[in-house]
Amino acid sequence: MTFKTLSYVEHKEQGIQGLVLHSEIKDTTIYDPECENCDDFPEVESYGPGSDLTFRTEDLKQIENPSQELIDSCKCAADCFLPDAPKRPSYSEEN
Numbered sequence: 001m002t003f004k005t006l007s008y009v010e011h012k013e014q015g016i017q018g019l020v021l022h023s024e025i026k027d028t029t030i031y032d033p034e035c036e037n038c039d040d041f042p043e044v045e046s047y048g049p050g051s052d053l054t055f056r057t058e059d060l061k062q063i064e065n066p067s068q069e070l071i072d073s074c075k076c077a078a079d080c081f082l083p084d085a086p087k088r089p090s091y092s093e094e095n
Contacts, residue, residue: 001057003028006081008066008074012059017066019074021052028057033073048076 002023003009009030010017018030033050050073063070 001025003057003060003062006078008063008070009060010063011055012061016053017063017070018050018053019077021077023057026057027054028060029054030060031074031077033070033077050074050077 002025003020005020005022007020008017009020009028016030016032016034018032020028020030022029029052031048031050032053033048035051035053036049
């Protein structure tokens with residue numbers, strides 16, 4: 001099972017919600033707007049003020065009707081996937 005890029009998921013136990021950036025059978029990376037960007041990359045080089053988090057795919061579930069608040073808070077990351085937007089190399093593959 002994998003999730004479609006730019007869909008919304010929630011961690012089954014932790015309740016963390018986010019936007020799917022990349023999903024494979026074992027692992028899925030999401031943009032979590034609630035988790036402060038603590039990477040070595042400045043915000044300008046990342047998707048926004050949130051963080052990219054990777055979880056085991058089996059620990060996530062699809063959010064069928066994401067809240068408008070979640071959609072709005074992930075917009076900065078979603079915009080990076082527009083056709084003319086520069087892509088980060090690790091997430092440039094299409095699902």
